[in-house]
Amino acid sequence: DFMAALNEVKPAYGVETDELENRLTYGLISYGPKFDHLRESIRLFIQQVRTSERTPLLSVLLEGGSGAGKTALASKAAIESEFPFVKLLSPENMVGYSELSKCNILNKAFDDASKSPLSVIVLDNIERLMEYVNIGPRFSNLVLQTILVLVKKNPPKGKKLLIIGTTSSASVLDQMEITSAFNVTLNVPTLGPEEIRSVLTELNAFENGDIDRVVNALANTELGIKKLLLVTEMARQEGAKYISYKRFLECLHDSGI
Amino acid sequence: DFMAALNEVKPAYGVETDELENRLTYGLISYGPKFDHLRESIRLFIQQVRTSERTPLLSVLLEGGSGAGKTALASKAAIESEFPFVKLLSPENMVGYSELSKCNILNKAFDDASKSPLSVIVLDNIERLMEYVNIGPRFSNLVLQTILVLVKKNPPKGKKLLIIGTTSSASVLDQMEITSAFNVTLNVPTLGPEEIRSVLTELNAFENGDIDRVVNALANTELGIKKLLLVTEMARQEGAKYISYKRFLECLHDSGI
Amino acid sequence: DFMAALNEVKPAYGVETDELENRLTYGLISYGPKFDHLRESIRLFIQQVRTSERTPLLSVLLEGGSGAGKTALASKAAIESEFPFVKLLSPENMVGYSELSKCNILNKAFDDASKSPLSVIVLDNIERLMEYVNIGPRFSNLVLQTILVLVKKNPPKGKKLLIIGTTSSASVLDQMEITSAFNVTLNVPTLGPEEIRSVLTELNAFENGDIDRVVNALANTELGIKKLLLVTEMARQEGAKYISYKRFLECLHDSGI
Amino acid sequence: DFMAALNEVKPAYGVETDELENRLTYGLISYGPKFDHLRESIRLFIQQVRTSERTPLLSVLLEGGSGAGKTALASKAAIESEFPFVKLLSPENMVGYSELSKCNILNKAFDDASKSPLSVIVLDNIERLMEYVNIGPRFSNLVLQTILVLVKKNPPKGKKLLIIGTTSSASVLDQMEITSAFNVTLNVPTLGPEEIRSVLTELNAFENGDIDRVVNALANTELGIKKLLLVTEMARQEGAKYISYKRFLECLHDSGI
Amino acid sequence: DFMAALNEVKPAYGVETDELENRLTYGLISYGPKFDHLRESIRLFIQQVRTSERTPLLSVLLEGGSGAGKTALASKAAIESEFPFVKLLSPENMVGYSELSKCNILNKAFDDASKSPLSVIVLDNIERLMEYVNIGPRFSNLVLQTILVLVKKNPPKGKKLLIIGTTSSASVLDQMEITSAFNVTLNVPTLGPEEIRSVLTELNAFENGDIDRVVNALANTELGIKKLLLVTEMARQEGAKYISYKRFLECLHDSGI
Amino acid sequence: DFMAALNEVKPAYGVETDELENRLTYGLISYGPKFDHLRESIRLFIQQVRTSERTPLLSVLLEGGSGAGKTALASKAAIESEFPFVKLLSPENMVGYSELSKCNILNKAFDDASKSPLSVIVLDNIERLMEYVNIGPRFSNLVLQTILVLVKKNPPKGKKLLIIGTTSSASVLDQMEITSAFNVTLNVPTLGPEEIRSVLTELNAFENGDIDRVVNALANTELGIKKLLLVTEMARQEGAKYISYKRFLECLHDSGI
Numbered sequence A, B, C, D, E, F: 001d002f003m004a005a006l007n008e009v010k011p012a013y014g015v016e017t018d019e020l021e022n023r024l025t026y027g028l029i030s031y032g033p034k035f036d037h038l039r040e041s042i043r044l045f046i047q048q049v050r051t052s053e054r055t056p057l058l059s060v061l062l063e064g065g066s067g068a069g070k071t072a073l074a075s076k077a078a079i080e081s082e083f084p085f086v087k088l089l090s091p092e093n094m095v096g097y098s099e100l101s102k103c104n105i106l107n108k109a110f111d112d113a114s115k116s117p118l119s120v121i122v123l124d125n126i127e128r129l130m131e132y133v134n135i136g137p138r139f140s141n142l143v144l145q146t147i148l149v150l151v152k153k154n155p156p157k158g159k160k161l162l163i164i165g166t167t168s169s170a171s172v173l174d175q176m177e178i179t180s181a182f183n184v185t186l187n188v189p190t191l192g193p194e195e196i197r198s199v200l201t202e203l204n205a206f207e208n209g210d211i212d213r214v215v216n217a218l219a220n221t222e223l224g225i226k227k228l229l230l231v232t233e234m235a236r237q238e239g240a241k242y243i244s245y246k247r248f249l250e251c252l253h254d255s256g257i
C-alpha cells in the first residue's frame, strides 16, 4: 500500500535531508506577513500534489534578490513535505562538471522521482545551473533545454511530482521562457523597514535607540535577510555587548551597500 | 494485400498509442465551433492521405499559444487515423541527447515510416526539438536542417505519409522557413470569453454567478485551455464544493496572468 | 572507342535514373512560352558540352521561388542528356550527415565524373546542401567552399562535365559568390494568370467559369506549379466531379496564400 | 583538540608559505593611513573567521589599479593568519592549462580547505584566472561559474574559510556578478602625493629637493607602488648616489606614464 | 656545383608542369600593352631572384577581377622560370581538406622549396585557400596565419624563393594584411574596348562589322578574358560560320552581364 | 661560482645565435640619433638586469611600423647581451602549430630561462604569435593569456630575466593590456628624410643628385628601413652602376607606396 511504498523509498534518499538542512544555517526568522503568506502558499501546493487526482505535476518558481532566502525556503519546504523522494539539485554539487554531466544528473533525478509515488525536486539557482553570465550573454543551452523539457514533463500515470525552482535572475529566466514553463511564480521579497526592525529585534544585537537609526539609514536600500544577518555578525567583532551604530554602517559599506 | 500489410506492421508500433494517450490527461473538451472546425480539417487531411493517389505526402503544422492544446490535438489525430505506423517524436524522449542523436532518431522514424503503406508522424514542439532559445538566438542547425529536408521528402512510390507538427513559436519557424516547408498551417486558438464559459460550465466547479465574473475578469487575457484547467484545480484545493471567485483570481495571478 | 566507353560506364550508374524520375511525380506540364524557352536553353547547353572541343566544363544554375519546378526541370534534363555518367546530389540523401561526409560525397561524385567522357551532375537545393539558415546567418562553410571550388574545377583533358544547380535562395548564393561561380543562371518562373489558366485547363478539375474566378483571385500572388497542383488535389477531397471555387480558396488559405 | 588538529594539518601545506613570500620582494612599505586602515580591516576579518561561531565563510575582494599592491597584501594576510591551511591560487601556476584543469585545481583547493578547521584561500588576479580579455569580450565561462559557486559555498559544519580575492578589473567582475558574490570589497589605492613622498623618503634615493620636484611632477597621475619602486630602480642604473630628477622622468616616460 | 644541384632536384618535381599547363587551356592571347608590361615585370622578378645576392625572397601578388587571367599568368611564369623547384598550391587540390591539412601542405611545400637553390611557389586563389566568405565574414584563421608567416619567412642562407600569389579579393587581403606581407602587388586588368577588339579579332568568330557592335555594347562592363572566351564559344553553338550579334548578347546576359 | 654557471649553461643553447643572426641579413645601418638612442636604452636595460639586485625581471616592448627593424634590433641585443640563456620565440618556428603547442613552447622557454642565472627571451611579432587578425577580431586567447602571465612572472629567487617583445600592432596590444604588462615600451621609428638620405648614401646606389630627388619624393611617406633596402635592390636589376630615379619610383609603386 501507499505507506509501505513510502517507507520503502525513504531510506535510499534520506541523505538529502542533511544537504537540505545545511542550507538553513540561520533557520527561518519570521519577518512579518509577507513571509507567512509565502510559507502558506507553498504549504498549499504541497497539499495539492499530495491529494489532487488531477495534478500529477506542479512546478513553483521562487524568485527574488540575492540573499532573499530563496534556497532556505525551498529547502525547508522539501523537508516539511515528508515526501518519500526529495532531491536538491544545486550548482554547488556540480562544480566544474560538463554541460552533459549536469544534464545527466538532472535527468537521473527526474527519472528517480518518476519511480516514487510522491516527489519533491528543488532546482536551486537555475541561472547558475545553466552557467549564465550576462556578458554575451552566455549560458549552457544544453542545460537550459533540459530544464525547459523536464519542468513540463508529466510523471508516469499515478506518480506525482512537485518542482521548486529558485532564481535571482527572474528577467533572464523570463526571456528564456523558463518562467512560463513553471506553473506558478512566487516573489521572495527583500526586507522593508518594519521587516528589518523585526529581524534586528529578534537578534537582540542593538540598543533600542540604535535599531531606529539603523532602520532609518536603510530606508531606501534593497537588503536581503542573508546580508543583514552577516553584516550584524561582522559588526559584532569589536567585542562590546551591543553593536555600535557607526561600526554597523561601516560594515554595510564594505559589503557594498 | 493491403490489410495484411497493415496487420504485419501494427504490432511493432503499438506501444506508441500509450505515449499518445499519455498526452491526453484531460481528454478533449469541445469549447465551441473553432475547435470543431479544427477537428474536421484534420480529419479531411487524414482521409486525403488515405485515399488520394496523388498525395504521397501531406504535412500539417498546428501552431498556437502555450498550452492551447496542440499536442493533445495532434496525439488524438494520430490515434484516430488508425494508420499502421504511428510515431510521436517529442523532446521529452530526447532529454540531453546530442544534436546528432536527435537527427538519427528523426531520420530513423521517417525511414521506418517509409516501409509502411500509411504512416503518421507527430513532430511535437518543433522549437524544443531544435533546442531554440531567443537569446542569441541559438538552436541546433543540424536538427533544423534535418526537419527542413524530412518534411519535404516524398516517401517511396506507393507509400503515404502524414506529418503533424506542433509549435508555439510560429514566428520563429517562419523565419527558419519551416512553416513554408509544411503544406498546411492551422492555428490552435487560445480561449475567448464564450469558450471559457463553455469549459467552466463543463467542469462544474463554480456557482453560476461566479462563472460570469470569471469570464468578465478574463475578458482581455490570452488563456490556453491547459492553464484554465490547472488553475481551476489549484483553486479547488480549499475543499469547498465550489471554488471561490477570489481564490481563483489569486491562483491565476500566481500562474502569471 | 567513344561508344564503347559510354557503354562501359553506363551500367554502374543506371540506378540514378530512378532517383531522377522520382522527382517527376507530376511530369512536366507545359504552361507556356517561358517554359518552352527554358527547356530549349538547357537543351543547347547539353549539346555544347557534347560537341564543343573548347568546353570541358559548363555550369548552369536554375533559380526560382519555392516549388517553381527547378528540381523537376534539372532531373528531366539529366535524364534526357543520355550522358553516360549522371548523378543527382540532393540533401534528401544526406540527412544528418556531417559537413565532412557531405563534402566527401560531393568530391567523390566529381571524381567519378572525371572518369567519364560525358557527365551531368545535378546539385539540387544548394542552400540546403550548405545547411543555410538566415538566422545568424549560419551555414556550412566547408560545404560552401567545396561547391565554390568544384563548380569551377576543369575535368581532366578530354573529359566533359555539365553541372546543373538549383536554388530558391538566389540572393544568398549571390552573396556567397556561388552565382558568379556558375557560368550561366536561368530563372524558373512562378506562374502568371495565363500560365495558371493553362495548367488548370490541363488538369480538368474545374467547371469552365470557375477557372476564370480562380485566375482572377490569384492575380497578384506568387504561386509555383508545385503548390498549384497540391492545392487542387486537396480541394478535390470533397468527392464531387469538379472542385468548388470556395473550397479551393479555403485550401489555398490553409496553404499559406 | 583544536591545536592538535592545527599541527596535524600544517606540515602538509607548509610549502605555500614560500610561494606567498615570493610575492613580497619589496616587503610592505607603509605609505600612510589608508594603508594602515586596509591592514586593520583585513586583520579583523581574519579574527572574525577564527572566532565567530556564525561565520563559516567570509570572502573579501581586494580591488585596485595595476601594481597597487593587491597580491602583496593578500599574501601577507594569508601568512599572518597562521591558519593551518593556506593556499595561493594564481594564474602563474596555471599557464597554458585548459579551462577544465583550472577548475579542477580550484575545486581541489576548496575541497582540501574543507578538511581543515581554519583555512585561507587567495584567489589571485581573478580576471586572469578567467582568461579575460576585453576584446569580444572573451573569458572562460567554466572558470567564472566555478568561482561564482565556490566563493559562496559554505564549508561543512564546523569548518571555517576565509577567501581573499584580488583583481585590477573591478568593473568587469561587477558585470559578471563576482563582486556581489564576495561579502566584502576593499579598495587598494594608487598613491597620492603625500604617499609618494613617504615611499621615496623611505627609499632614500633622491636628494631632498628632488623629492618635491618628483612629487609635483606626479601630481595628477595614477601610480601604483610597484611601478614607483621599479622606476626608481631603473633610474638608479646611472651609478651616482642619488638619482637625477631628469633621468627619473625619462624612465617614467618609457614606463608609459 | 649549382647545375648538378639543379638536376638533382628537378626530376622529383617535374610533375608540377602538367598541373600548371592544365591552367592554360586557351593559352595566353596578347590583348595589348598592359598585358605585355605585366609579363615583363614578372620576367624581371624572376631574374632578380635568380641573380641578386641580396634577394633571398621575393613575393608578388597578382590581383584582379574574376576570370582576368591571374592563374594563367602565374602558371606561365612558373613554367618559364625553369627553376628546379616549382609548386602550384591550389584549392582545387585541397577540396574538403581540414584547415590543418591545408596548413601542412603549405608548410611542406615551403619546406621542400627551402632545399632547392631556386624555387617558385604559386599560391593560387588565396581567398579560397583561406575558405573566405564575406558572410560573417568567415575564413580559416589557421590558414591565414600560416600564409602571413610563410610569405615573409626567409629561406635558409644561400637558397632563393619566388612566391606568386593570386586573388580576386584584393580588398579582403588588404584588411588581413596579406597584401602588405607581399613585397609587390600587380593588377591584372579586365578588358577595355580596344583589348576586347584585339581578342575577338584574334578569335575570328565575327563578321567585321559585328565586332564593332559587340565592342560598343560592352563599353561599360567589367569583362575578364575568361568569360569573353566562354561566351564566344556558347554563342557558336548555333552552327553558322560567324556568330550572330544577337545570339552573342543573349549568351552574355545568361552569363550575368 | 657565477662564471662557472655561465659556462655550464652556454653550450646547450649556443644554437640560438644562428637563428638570431639569420634575422640580420642586412646588418644594422645607423641612420642617425634616434637609432643611437634606441641602442643605448637597450644597452642600459641589459646592464640593469645583469647588475641590479632588485630587478629580477625586466620587460621591454619594441613597437613600430612594418619593416622598421624591430626584429633585427631585438636579435642584435640578445646576441650582444652575452647572457648564458638566449632564446628567440618567433612565429616562423611555429607555423601551423596548435594554440596549445605554442603555449607549451612559450612556457618551456620561460621554464628553461628560470634555470639560468641570466636570460634573454625575445618574443618576436607578438600579434602573429597570438594569430591576430583584425577581422572579427580573432586571435588565440590561450596564447594571449599565456603571454600576459609569463611577461609578469618573476623568475625564482636569484635568477634574472630580460624579455624583449616586438610588435607592429601596438594599438592592438594596448587593448589587450599586453603593453601595460611590459615594464617599458620603446618606439622603433620609420625613416624621416634625413634618415633616408643617410641610408642611401651608405648604400652608394644613386648618383648624388638623385638622392635628393628620392628624398624629396619620399617626404610624406611612412617608410621602414626594410622596404627601403628591398626597393633599392629591385631597382638595381636593370644592370647600370647607379639606379635610375624613374625605375626606383616604379619599384616603390609596385611595393605599395
Ligand SMILES: Nc1ncnc2c1ncn2[C@@H]1O[C@H](COP(=O)(O)OP(=O)(O)OP(=O)(O)O)[C@@H](O)[C@H]1O
Pocket: A023, A024, A025, A026, A027, A028, A029, A030, A031, A035, A065, A066, A067, A068, A069, A070, A071, A072, A073, A125, A166, A168, A225, A226, A229
Ligand atoms: N525568513 C527567512 N527566510 C529565508 N531565510 C532566512 C530567514 N530567516 C533567516 N534566514 C537565513 O537567511 C539565509 C538565507 O540565505 P539563502 O541562501 O537561502 O538566500 P538565497 O536567496 O538563496 O541567496 P542567493 O541569492 O545567494 O542564492 C539562510 O542562512 C537562512 O537560514
Ligand SMILES: Nc1ncnc2c1ncn2[C@@H]1O[C@H](COP(=O)(O)OP(=O)(O)OP(=O)(O)O)[C@@H](O)[C@H]1O
Pocket: B023, B024, B025, B026, B027, B028, B029, B030, B031, B035, B065, B066, B067, B068, B069, B070, B071, B072, B073, B125, B166, B168, B225, B226, B229
Ligand atoms: N479542446 C481541447 N483541446 C486541446 N486540449 C484539451 C482540450 N480539452 C482539454 N484539453 C486538455 O488540455 C491539455 C492541453 O495541453 P497540451 O499539452 O496539449 O497543450 P500544448 O498546446 O501542446 O501546450 P505546450 O504549448 O505547452 O506544448 C491536455 O491535457 C488536454 O487533455
Ligand SMILES: Nc1ncnc2c1ncn2[C@@H]1O[C@H](COP(=O)(O)OP(=O)(O)OP(=O)(O)O)[C@@H](O)[C@H]1O
Pocket: C023, C024, C025, C026, C027, C028, C029, C030, C031, C035, C065, C066, C067, C068, C069, C070, C071, C072, C073, C125, C166, C168, C225, C226, C229
Ligand atoms: N512545367 C513544369 N515544370 C516543373 N515542374 C512541373 C511542371 N509541370 C508539373 N510539374 C511538377 O511540379 C513539381 C515541381 O516540383 P519541384 O520539386 O521540381 O519544385 P522545386 O522548384 O524544386 O521546389 P523546391 O523549391 O521545394 O525545391 C513536380 O512534381 C513536377 O512533376
Ligand SMILES: Nc1ncnc2c1ncn2[C@@H]1O[C@H](COP(=O)(O)OP(=O)(O)OP(=O)(O)O)[C@@H](O)[C@H]1O
Pocket: D023, D024, D025, D026, D027, D028, D029, D030, D031, D035, D065, D066, D067, D068, D069, D070, D071, D072, D073, D125, D166, D168, D225, D226, D229
Ligand atoms: N604598502 C605596500 N603595499 C603593497 N605592496 C607593497 C607595499 N610596499 C611595497 N610593496 C611592494 O610592491 C609590490 C606590489 O606588487 P603586487 O604584485 O602586490 O601588486 P598588484 O596590485 O598585485 O599588481 P598587479 O595589478 O600587477 O597584480 C610588491 O613587490 C610589494 O613587495
Ligand SMILES: Nc1ncnc2c1ncn2[C@@H]1O[C@H](COP(=O)(O)OP(=O)(O)OP(=O)(O)O)[C@@H](O)[C@H]1O
Pocket: E023, E024, E025, E026, E027, E028, E029, E030, E031, E035, E065, E066, E067, E068, E069, E070, E071, E072, E073, E125, E166, E168, E225, E226, E229
Ligand atoms: N592574355 C591572357 N591572360 C590570361 N589568360 C588568358 C589570356 N589569354 C587567354 N587566356 C585564357 O584565359 C583563361 C584565364 O583564366 P584564369 O583561370 O587564369 O583566370 P583567373 O583570373 O585565374 O580566374 P579566377 O578569378 O576564376 O581565378 C585561361 O583559360 C587562359 O588560357
Ligand SMILES: Nc1ncnc2c1ncn2[C@@H]1O[C@H](COP(=O)(O)OP(=O)(O)OP(=O)(O)O)[C@@H](O)[C@H]1O
Pocket: F023, F024, F025, F026, F027, F028, F029, F030, F031, F035, F065, F066, F067, F068, F069, F070, F071, F072, F073, F125, F166, F168, F225, F226, F229
Ligand atoms: N638600423 C637598422 N635597424 C634595423 N634594421 C636594420 C637597420 N639597418 C639595416 N637593417 C636591416 O633591415 C631589416 C629590418 O627588418 P626586420 O625584419 O628587423 O624589421 P621588422 O620591423 O621586424 O619587420 P616586420 O614588421 O616585418 O616584423 C633587417 O634585414 C636588418 O638587417
Ligand SMILES: [Mg+2]
Pocket: A070, A071, A072, A124, A125, A166
Ligand atoms: Mg540560493
Ligand SMILES: [Mg+2]
Pocket: B070, B071, B072, B124, B125, B166
Ligand atoms: Mg505541446
Ligand SMILES: [Mg+2]
Pocket: C070, C071, C072, C124, C125, C166
Ligand atoms: Mg527542388
Ligand SMILES: [Mg+2]
Pocket: D070, D071, D072, D124, D125, D166
Ligand atoms: Mg597581483
Ligand SMILES: [Mg+2]
Pocket: E070, E071, E072, E124, E125, E166
Ligand atoms: Mg584563378
Ligand SMILES: [Mg+2]
Pocket: F070, F071, F072, F124, F125, F166
Ligand atoms: Mg619583425
